[in-house]
Structure formats: C-alpha cells, structure tokens
Amino acid sequence: MARKARQSRAGLERWKQFVECLRLMNFAFTNVRLYPPTHASVTETLTTLHGGLAKLLEEQDDVGYGFMESILYIEGAMSLEETQKNEMLVERFSRCRVKYLTIEKGVGRDDLLKFFVSLNDESKKNAADPPSEVIQRAGVGHMHVVEAEVDDLESKSRLTRKKTLLDWYERACGVVQEVQVQLFKTPSADLKPLYRVADDLMATVRTKGWDPLPLVARLGAAPDPHVGHAVNVAMHCCALGELHGLNSGQLQTLCAAAFLHDMGRCIIPPDWSKNHAPLSLFERSVVHQHASWGFLLLARCGDIPPQLAVLAGRHHDDPRAAHPDGYRADVFQKILHTADVYDLAQFSDRRYWRQHRPDRVLRHILRRSGASADGAVAKLLTRMAGLYPVGSLVALDDGRRGVVVRSNPNHPGRPRVCVLGEEGSLPDNAPEGTEAPPVVVDCLDPDSTGLSFARNVAGILGTDKDPEARAWLERKKDYLVSYGV
Template sequence: MRLVAVSSIQENVFLAENVLNSKGQVLLKSGAKLTSPILQRLQSLGITYVYIEDGRTDDIYIRPVLAEGTRREAISVMSEAFNQVKKDLSAGSTKFNLHKTEKRFAAVVRDIISQIKERKEAIDLLTHLYAHDDYIFTHSLNVTIYTLALSMRLKNLTAKQTEEIGLGAMLHDIGKMMIPASILKKPSRLTNDEFDLIKKHTELGFELLRKEHGLPLTTAHCALQHHERLNGSGYPRGLKGNEIHVFGKILGIADVYDAVTSNRVYRKAMLPHEGMEILYAGSGTEFETAYIEMFRKAIVMYPTGLTVWLNDGRKGIVSGQNEYVSDRPILLILEEEGSNLDVPYKVNMAVETTLFITETDTTLSAI
C-alpha cells in the first residue's frame, strides 16, 4: 500500500486501509473504488491522506497504535466527562462531578501504557487518516498517546507519575468546554479578544480539575501549564524554565506536535517530519531540547507507505520502521537512476548509514 494525498488522487484507484471516524467506526472500507464523488466526500470530511493499493507494495502493513476497543473507550469516557461539564454549565452549576468517570479514565490510561510497552517500533499515529467528529476528544487522545510515549522513555519519571501525566493529558483541554463552540470551531482568523478568551481554557480547566479530589493535583497543573514555554512566551502565567512543571514541558511538546499534524478547519495536516521541524524551531527557547530528542525517537518520522528520495537519487517507499531510530526507516526501492525497477528491493537505513532522505513526496503527485 502507498500513502497518498487525497487531493492528488485520480479516480478509480482502490483504498487499501479503512477510513475511520474518531471513534474508530468504519466510514469507508478498504477495497472501495475511489470515484470522484467519494474523493470529494473524503476531502469534505477533512481526510488529507489515505492508503491506496499498489501491487508493488502489497506487503506493507500498518499496525494500529491502539486496539479499537481502547480507542472507543477512551473517546467514550472523554465524551461523557466533557459533556457532563457542558450540561452542568448550561444548568448554571459551578460544581462539576467527574467522580463517576475517574476510575474509567485511570483504566484507559493504564491500558494505553500497556499497549505502548508492547510495541517495539515507534509510534506511527497518522491522525489525518481519521475524520474528526469532535476535534477536542481526538486531540486529547492523541496528546495522551504522544505524552505517554515520551514519558515512558524518561528515566526520572516513576510508573505512578507516568499514569498521572496520562490522566493530565486526557483532561488537559477540558477547560475548552467553557469556551463558546463558535469560537473554538471558527474557520477564520481569531480576533485578539477571541484568542484571549480561548487562552482562558487553561485556567478554567485548572480550577475545575483541582477541585476533583479523586484526581492528582498534577492533573490540574497539566491543564494549566501545557501552553507555557521555557522563554516565558507562553500563557497563562508566562512561566520560564524550571518554573514550569516537568509535566507541563512534556505536554507542551505533545500538544503542539498533534496540533500541527492534525487536520484543522483552517489548515491541512503536516506530515510527522514537518511537525518535528516546528518543534526543533523552538528547541531550547520554547521546548526542552532533550525532550524533543527523546520525542523524535518515540515517534515515526517518516510514516510507512510514504514516498521518499535518497541522497544517491534512488526513490522508494517506507516499508517498515526501526526501533529507536525512527528517522532511519526500512525502504522498498522502486526506482534507480530515473528508471522503475521490475523487481523492487529493500534497504535498511539503520544499516546503510551513509544514506539519508533528501526529499519526501509531501505534495504527492497524481496517482
């Protein structure tokens, strides 16, 4: 299978992987012929990339990060908790009761940790392959996965702290339930007043979560500090350096990365290596350099199925990943010296150390 941009596909090729909504429900089954109306529908749903069938790449397989049951339960518990906040607000209440879902949140976090532990390869989470029914829930789950993938590589965090930051990640945006949907989903540029209102979600979430006695106080600090930056340019308090809790520093990286690699109403998703460039641009000024380096090892830089070019001119498709060296994948070489190969062959960049990727097919010419 190959990863291609929906906008560049010519009709009548076949889908190789199911297209899902954020709850993991199938919207379009693999094997479906991609006709012009279907392609238009995919674009209207915000699907940027899909996997298509290609006889030369039949052996390429994508392993989901989470079991579908875990994804559904995570979205379900967040939906229940966040919507309860909305309901309480509409009823004029200033008290929110999350105690009914606290145990379910903790169970989901432990389940995600267990599944990440079982993986030997880096996290290959192409969020733009999903149609997002509600961005906040999907974003919160993605941030949780990225946060835990990074946290589990840090030797200074205990198992208990890892669970706590996982809870904080799932709930870090709960304050957005108190922001008008018309502003959260506005497709055009926000006014200064609208942006100031959105920034309040950090403090609103903190005030909500700190009153929940069944949750660690660090969960509330995740909501409060995930937009703080090392140089003091963040919000709400403009904290600097070690004034920011380690959880806030980790969450800040995961939050930004998922934001830029996910579809939004006002821009299309970036590919993983492009998202990493955003983080590196803030290395040492906005984000801890050591955490960025660890995060780079935890996630897939070049997603399986992506077309790439090497420094020696060869063209190939990412066919697999290497543990701990996500920027040096396994490639299936399809072209040499400008000519297609009758018999493609594999190259492991972790072994062929003189090779490096010079270009990726991010525009992905018509198929």
C-alpha cells in the same frame, strides 16, 4: 514488536533476577493453593521472593510483568519459554484478567501474601471481580494490577475480528468525551473509566512498546477534533515518558493529565476547527483562555488530583520561563507541552485549527530547543517521531512513494516505509478472503555488499492526507498498527 532484553552483563544478570522472581511467583500461587498461609512452604517461598524483589527495586521505583494474548512479558520482552514453565501463574493471571502487574518499592512480605491469597481465592469463582478491586479489598499495598478488558479477551476467538489499537483509540475517545461532558456540567464525574484507559495505555506500552502509537494517532477516528487531540497527546506523552524512563505510576499520571489537558476547549465550539478563516479578535481571546478554563473546571472537582488541574492550566506555558509566582516546570509539564505542540503546532494565532506537516512541526520544536522548549525532551521527540516523522509521504531513492509508518529510535534518519500500491505475499495457511499485507521496507537494511544501505529516503513529498496515500493506509490500517510491522 516487543522490546528486546538488554544484552550487557548487567542486563543479563537483571534478566535472570526477573525470571527467578517470576518462577517464585508461580511457586507461590501453587503453594497457597495447596497449603494454609502459615505453612512453611508458603513462608519460605514468599521470603525468597521478597528478597529477590528487593534486589531488583534497589535501582528503580518499580518492576512490572506483562501478560497479553496468553503470553508473559518480562521487561517488555516476550517470553514463550517462561509462559510454558509457569503454568499456575499463567492460569491465575488469565482467570483474574491480569494484564500488567506493577510491584513498587517498599512492598512487604505481608503484601505479597495477601496478593497471592486474594487472587487465588478469586480465581475459583465463575466470574472474577476486577483484580484491582480484589487486591484493594485485601489491603494489598505497593502492588498495582491493570485489568485486561473483556473485549480484548473475547477477541481471541477465531470467529471474531481481532481487536487492534484503533479499537482502543475509539474506546478512549468515547471515555474522554463522556468525562469531559460530565466535568463541564457538574463538579463531579465518574473518573474510573478514564483511569482504566490510562492504565491500559501504560500497560500496553510497558509490555509491548510504543512503536505503533504515532501511526495510531494519524489513523485514529475521533468524534470531534478536540477529543482526538487529547487522545493523541496522551499517546505521545506515554511514548516520551517511556523513553524518558518514567515508572509505571508516573506514566499513568502523565496519561491521565494528557487526556484532560485541553478540558478548557469545551467552551469552544468544535465547528471552529473546520473554519480555516482567520479568527476575529474576540475569537482569539476565547481561544487564549482555554487553558485557564481547563484549570478552573478541573480544580472544582475534588476527585481530580491538583497536579492534573495545574498541568491543564500550564500546558501552554514556556517550560523554561521563570514565573513570578515561583512555579517551575517539572518533567510532566515539559513532556506534555512538547507533545501538545507536536500534535497541534500553533505557529500563529490567526487560525484556530490548522494541521501542519509533522516534519515542519519537528523542525520548529528543535529550533526552539534550549530557548522555549526543553532540549532533553526535544531529543526524545526526535527519537520517537524520527527525522522523517511518522505520517510523512516520502519518495525513496528507487523512485517509489510511501508513507513513514515507524520511526527508528536508534537511527532517526532510517524509518520504515509502507510502499504505496505494493502488496506482500500471504502465508500458505491464510484463511480465504484475508487481505494481503502491504510491503514495508526498512531503510536500515544493508545492501548486498553489506557496506551501504539498500534504500534511502530521497525527500518528503507531503503527508498521509494525500488521497492516494490515505486510501492505501485505510485499506491496510489493521496490519500497519499491529506490533508485527
């Protein structure tokens, strides 16, 4: 579900500024369509818009507007009213496949003019080029556009199955695997698909929130465990980065680094993950070297920023430790380290690949908080995962069993639980053959008196790997990974 706009006085004033800039952008598209760029109407609108954006950018590095499923999003909140009022903006974003627009601090009036003129001209073509390439050719600075995938646009048809985050997960795994294969064989690779996937993840989180991502990491199907781990860590990093308050560019960098952080595991056969026997001394030494190999493989590619190679080589290092070479962990390494440990905790080096219960992994991280884990990021992880982490098989106090499918960042002990074996009712206009949604209960709901909670989690029974739980989740996964839960 989309995040809600803040209701404080400062938040409402900021919301009004966002809406005013959005309407000015709509006027700008209308004016550049009707008048030449030097016309007074165009000049006045862009000057007013530039002044409004300058006020918004006084407090942060960038501002963003989302456009998904033909609806505008302002600060992560869906706005049907503004979607209806700003028809020209919606039409231009739709024709040019704009999914998320980021405006950075330092944007000038000339940048705004080039942006509106270039997109307006591009929208007149039968087949528009990618919007990021369009504004790059026009010389637009301090503005970044994330392109909506063609598959996402085609899925709007009622005759096709609607795309879900699980489809994005499958596509991301394919891209990461292909890029890793290229980087392992040669010093160069086509990185555009990887950056596009990272952009897509960032745009989705900034627009609609990160709520379903922990569950997608549990239900997503990957071609091999190494690739799945990389995509899972990227999703966890994006959620933690959003909670931390990183801007759009920082989130994109963090996601790209997470996709490639385990590049060094290319030297390790994927079959090792299926062998649960203790590792030999030689095998342990190979596993311990994967971070160094990751750094070397990424550093030889001139198209990869040095920061990504350093993060790949340091992601297993203690973020709080002092290094002889003077290296100090930044927020990227702290988040990447925590997300990596949470997805695949290595309590010992005896076995190469052993999945642990998420609640035990969280407890392990919290115990190390302040010693070998960053305390601030560990608290954010608790907000993201919850005290009963997503994927935990739990017993409710009324005797029913269920799987935690959503955490509650403001109340970590009050998750939302999918009850096993229970289905809800379908709407009256549901097409024939539609699968009934599962029953999802919110442990934050009050009882009839309003003085206590209607239900509580009695305890953790295991994980979603339980056969009954896994079968139920697989049956209802398309509904559970949606933003309406």
